[in-house]
Amino acid sequence: MSSVDHEKIEQAVTMILEAIGEDPNREGLLDTPKRVARMYDEVFQGLRQDPKEHFKTVFGEDHEELVLVKDIPFYSMCEHHLVPFFGKAHIGYLPRGGKVTGLSKLARAVEAVTRRPQLQERITSTIADSMVDTLDPRGVMVVIEAEHMCMTMRGVRKPGSKTVTSAVRGAFEKNDAARAEVLSLIKE
Numbered sequence: 026m027s028s029v030d031h032e033k034i035e036q037a038v039t040m041i042l043e044a045i046g047e048d049p050n051r052e053g054l055l056d057t058p059k060r061v062a063r064m065y066d067e068v069f070q071g072l073r074q075d076p077k078e079h080f081k082t083v084f085g086e087d088h089e090e091l092v093l094v095k096d097i098p099f100y101s102m103c104e105h106h107l108v109p110f111f112g113k114a115h116i117g118y119l120p121r122g123g124k125v126t127g128l129s130k131l132a133r134a135v136e137a138v139t140r141r142p143q144l145q146e147r148i149t150s151t152i153a154d155s156m157v158d159t160l161d162p163r164g165v166m167v168v169i170e171a172e173h174m175c176m177t178m179r180g181v182r183k184p185g186s187k188t189v190t191s192a193v194r195g196a197f198e199k200n201d202a203a204r205a206e207v208l209s210l211i212k213e
């Protein structure tokens with residue numbers, strides 16, 4: 026798998042340390058540029074993944090009712106400030122034609138989409154649209170709740186505030202009761 030450009034990140038981090046008035050040569054900071062490069066390799070590895078790939082794992086199963094995987098933890102990086110936002114993703118779908126995907130694949134898709142510079146809204150809709158494109162389900166509902174460090178440790182400084190986004194596709198769009206069922210199961 027290709028990776029981030031470690032050398033470039035190391036140079037950039039050294040420049041940032043200099044720019045903030047630090048000494049990149051003091052003992053505690055000597056390995057910091059290398060560490061940050063390794064960290065970015067990890068937290069941005071979703072840039073080299075396609076969430077749709079995971080939904081290619083399908084099983085024939087005669088189940089057309091709700092499948093919900095909830096409380097999938099995720100960590101992402103706000104694309105405006107490059108600081109973390111993190112929370113939980115809940116993914117529900119109504120399979121069509123006996124086509125269900127592996128449960129872990131829902132969590133793997135969350136990893137692929139969140140491990141990039143992101144916006145919460147885009148994570149939500151990308152997961153929903155990837156499922157629509159690959160699984161052709163009767164409906165998909167994705168709900169994401171997150172805390173944004175750029176709103177807590179800096180800027181407006183509102184720790185504890187949560188952002189909730191949802192993306193609703195197919196049968197869920199018209200069916201209030203089906204949406205309500207998912208929301209009540211998420212809350213349990």
Ligand SMILES: Nc1nc2c(ncn2[C@@H]2O[C@H](COP(=O)(O)OP(=O)(O)OP(=O)(O)O)[C@@H](O)[C@H]2O)c(=O)[nH]1
Pocket residue numbers: 103104105143144145146173175176180181
């Ligand atoms: N819609 C959306 N906005 C986000 C997300 N993450 C961070 N933001 C917002 O992006 C906005 C960037 O606003 P700017 O005015 O360009 O930047 P800023 O001066 O650093 O803004 P403040 O955070 O208000 O200090 C802020 O309002 C952030 O809260 C996200 O996932 N979705």
Ligand SMILES: [Zn+2]
Pocket residue numbers: 103104105106107108173175176
């Ligand atoms: Zn931000």
